[in-house]
Amino acid sequence: MTHPALQPGHTAVITGAADGIGLAAARRYLALGLNVVLADIDAEKLLAAVAGLNAGDRAMAVPTDVSNPRAVEALRDATIAQYGVVHVLMNNAGIGGGGSAIERPDRWRALIEVNLFGGINGVQAFGQAMIDGGQPGLIINTGSKQGITTPPGDTAYNVTKAGVKVLTEGLQHTLRNTPGCQVSAHLLVPGYTFTGMTGGGRAEKPAAAWTADQVIDYLIANLEAGVFYVICPDNDVDEALDAARIRWAAEDVAARRPPLSRWHPDYKAAFEAYVREQGS
Numbered sequence: 001m002t003h004p005a006l007q008p009g010h011t012a013v014i015t016g017a018a019d020g021i022g023l024a025a026a027r028r029y030l031a032l033g034l035n036v037v038l039a040d041i042d043a044e045k046l047l048a049a050v051a052g053l054n055a056g057d058r059a060m061a062v063p064t065d066v067s068n069p070r071a072v073e074a075l076r077d078a079t080i081a082q083y084g085v086v087h088v089l090m091n092n093a094g095i096g097g098g099g100s101a102i103e104r105p106d107r108w109r110a111l112i113e114v115n116l117f118g119g120i121n122g123v124q125a126f127g128q129a130m131i132d133g134g135q136p137g138l139i140i141n142t143g144s145k146q147g148i149t150t151p152p153g154d155t156a157y158n159v160t161k162a163g164v165k166v167l168t169e170g171l172q173h174t175l176r177n178t179p180g181c182q183v184s185a186h187l188l189v190p191g192y193t194f195t196g197m198t199g200g201g202r203a204e205k206p207a208a209a210w211t212a213d214q215v216i217d218y219l220i221a222n223l224e225a226g227v228f229y230v231i232c233p234d235n236d237v238d239e240a241l242d243a244a245r246i247r248w249a250a251e252d253v254a255a256r257r258p259p260l261s262r263w264h265p266d267y268k269a270a271f272e273a274y275v276r277e278q279g280s
Contacts, residue, residue: 003223004136008033011083013075015066015122016093018045020195021142021188024212025090028220030055037079039064040093066093066118072125085133091122091164092142092188098156108156115160119167127171130183137183138223139175141168145189145231145242149249152263172228186223190215191234191242208236244278 012029016022017038026036026049035058040046043063050061060082064075079086098104098111119141130137146154147161165187172185193215194205205211215232222230231246233239245262248271252261261267 002032002220003138005087005138006032006034006220006223007087009035010087010135011035011037011079011085012088012090013037013039013079013086013126014090014092015039015064015075015118016142018042018049021190021193021212021215022090022092023049024216025092025219026053026059028213028216029088030058034088035059035083037062037075037083039066039075041065066091066121067113069117069121069125072118072121076125076129080129085135086126086130086137087133087135088138088140089122089126089130090140090142091119092140093118094142094160096154096157098154098160101155104156111156111160112163115157116163116167119164123167123171127183131175131178131181134180135182139168139171139183139185140188140219140223141171141185143168143187143189145191145245148189149245149262150260152260184226184228186227187229188215188219189229189231191232191237193232193234208234210234240279241275244275247278248274 006029012034014022014025014036017026018040026038029036030053036055037060038046038050039062041064046061046063050059053059062075062078065071094115095111098107123139127139141164143164144161146158147165150158150162168185168187175181175183175185192209193212194209195212210232218232219230231242233242248262252259257267258264262271
């Protein structure tokens with residue numbers, strides 16, 4: 001059985017849909033019989049992606065800057081005008097390449113506007129309308145493992161994706177406590193996935209990476225099971241190892257260890273032993 005929101009004739013809106021996970025989602029939703037509205041800031045690439053779907057009037061391209069709340073509201077209005085009730089919202093648009101805590105303030109702002117406010121704008125533009133539609137619905141926000149275990153490197157990106165996690169958790173609490181609401185929120189957390197953003201110009205998928213289609217297959221299966229935290233493995237990291245890393249990171253706070261102790265030389269051996277104990 002598929003999720004009741006993912007039914008023929010229903011409508012899905014996907015941001016960051018010109019390639020990667022967003023475009024894979026569009027293909028899968030179309031195969032399930034949904035109408036799909038694809039949004040992306042790159043209009044040329046977006047129009048080419050929609051043309052490649054060969055879906056006729058079941059797919060529509062709406063070039064959108066998700067960092068602009070008025071643009072996201074226009075996306076909502078265009079969708080409702082074309083298809084009526086929105087059943088699926090997938091806030092998937094994102095950019096990388098931020099920086100450490102003490103550098104690149106302009107890039108920090110760009111990531112926060114797209115990765116975090118892009119999701120907030122989507123939730124605030126579509127959320128109440130989806131509730132008022134009175135039909136089963138899904139709001140899927142694309143997060144990252146970097147927003148959960150926050151590894152050293154791109155602190156700006158980690159901050160935005162940690163914000164997406166907290167946003168989605170709070171949204172789901174609101175939805176489940178809204179009388180008569182049939183909409184639920186879910187956090188999609190891809191593993192290592194070969195996309196335009198992660199590929200670095202490579203044409204061939206690395207062996208460790210999943211394809212975007214594998215991520216969407218995993219998402220659909222978990223939505224059917226009612227899972228909120230859809231944390232995808234990949235060909236290098238399995239579910240057990242992900243769980244061990246997440247538990248260790250959370251325990252940094254409870255045990256008052258140094259932050260990011262997994263990468264601290266004094267805790268390297270302890271972390272490795274912990275992972276072995278967890279059977280990962």
